[in-house]
Amino acid sequence: MMLDKVIAAASAQAVRRVWIVSDLQQQYPQRATHCMTRAVDDFLSLRMPCDAVCYLGDAVEGHDPGFLMEMARMQREQLSRVQAPVYYVLGNHDFDYFAYHERTLSGMRLPFWEFVRPLPQWHTQETLSDLYYTADLGEFALCFLTDHADAAGRWYTTHGEIRGDSTLYPYTPDDYRAVMAQVAGLKKPVITLSHYAFAGGNRAAPLYDRFLPLPDNVRMHFYGHAHIGDAVWAGKDCHRKIAAVDGQPVMQVDVASLENYRGSAIRSVLLEWYAAGEIGVLFRNHTLRCWDDCLLTRPGDGLRAGEAAT
Numbered sequence: 375m376m377l378d379k380v381i382a383a384a385s386a387q388a389v390r391r392v393w394i395v396s397d398l399q400q401q402y403p404q405r406a407t408h409c410m411t412r413a414v415d416d417f418l419s420l421r422m423p424c425d426a427v428c429y430l431g432d433a434v435e436g437h438d439p440g441f442l443m444e445m446a447r448m449q450r451e452q453l454s455r456v457q458a459p460v461y462y463v464l465g466n467h468d469f470d471y472f473a474y475h476e477r478t479l480s481g482m483r484l485p486f487w488e489f490v491r492p493l494p495q496w497h498t499q500e501t502l503s504d505l506y507y508t509a510d511l512g513e514f515a516l517c518f519l520t521d522h523a524d525a526a527g528r529w530y531t532t533h534g535e536i537r538g539d540s541t542l543y544p545y546t547p548d549d550y551r552a553v554m555a556q557v558a559g560l561k562k563p564v565i566t567l568s569h570y571a572f573a574g575g576n577r578a579a580p581l582y583d584r585f586l587p588l589p590d591n592v593r594m595h596f597y598g599h600a601h602i603g604d605a606v607w608a609g610k611d612c613h614r615k616i617a618a619v620d621g622q623p624v625m626q627v628d629v630a631s632l633e634n635y636r637g638s639a640i641r642s643v644l645l646e647w648y649a650a651g652e653i654g655v656l657f658r659n660h661t662l663r664c665w666d667d668c669l670l671t672r673p674g675d676g677l678r679a680g681e682a683a684t
Contacts, residue, residue: 377665384654384670390511390647391422393456396430396569396598397631399467403444406434409633409640414452416660422644424458425511430598430629431465431521431569434486437474446489454495461509462490462498464521465569465599466532482527501525505545506553508560513647514593515560519553519568519585534570534579550584558589565645566595574620576600576611576628588624594653594671595619595626596643602630603638615657616669625671627655634661641666 385391395413400406434445453460464487472483482502490496499507502523509516523530529538536543557564570579572586577600588595600608602615611617615628631637639661646654651673657666 377668381654381656381665381668384648384668385422385646385656387648388646388654389649390513391424392426392428392511392516392565392645393417393424393458393642394428394430394567394596394629394645395632395642396629397432397465397601397633397637398445398449399432399435399601399631399633400445400635401436401438401441403441403448405633405635406445407448410449410452412640413632413642413660414455416658416663417642418455419663420658424456424644426509426516427453427456427458427460428516428518428567428596429453429460429462430567430596431463432467432598432631433462433465435467435470437471439471439485442471442485443489446486450490450493450496459509460490460496461516461518461567462487462496463518463567463569464499464523466521468521469523469530469532469537472527472530476527479527482523482525482530484523503544505549508556511647513651514563514565517557517564517566517592519566519570519582521569531581533577534581536581547584550581554585554589558591560591562591563593563651564589564591566592568595568597569599571595571597571600571617571626571628572619575617575626576608576614586619587622588619592624594645594655595624596629596645597626598628598630600628600630601633601637602628602641604631604636606636615667616655625669627669639666 605612629643644656655669659666
């Protein structure tokens, strides 16, 4: 097929590759195992080594501690088959256990995050209250924007909103802008990733308006949360994979989801970085073991109006 030929030709030129996944989000271990195993098996069959796996939240769903631990151990095992570091950000369903058991807990508890945080292969925010963290891949950097929480459980964020006692939330709009100043200060192209979209994407997070406008060196944003094909939650845009950040020439890509019970397929995305700074975004359908779409961009596509590519 033509799509396979285009992707094969482009991939041969890749100098960096990142596998981006999100929203396994299952309450039942057997379903989670099926979806994750299918995705990893198919990814490995492509023989496309990656420099990082970026996991954009909602690895689990529900509040049964036995089920949560079974699914956490399974995901550790499956992703250990991929020879690359795994970068994890929190999503709203990571807080299911705390939300259900809050009255009996003495502080914030996130079973999946607590399980993977000490694993050598896995990387995440240093403390629960962190707004973001970064990783340097050489030619470009990754900036992970993550849900965050008070260790005592007095407040936390999900869906781009503050839960619990919002008067104790420590971050002002200026703090969000300071994150973007840090991103600009990296002095290299940056890919941002989160569980949620910026304004203009599917199921955008209201708190993320505080990050806008994005600095000039942000090339693209990747997010989960809105499962492709799920009309109940994603509405009229449930099949939209690519959108612009409102008011900016920056594309954002919906990678969800790793499940095909709410979503229409087990899906993920590969980001490829080519020698001249072009970006390839490859949409993989693991259910059908095929490519659904691809997007190729030139180095200047993330620049502001009136600026020239160098």
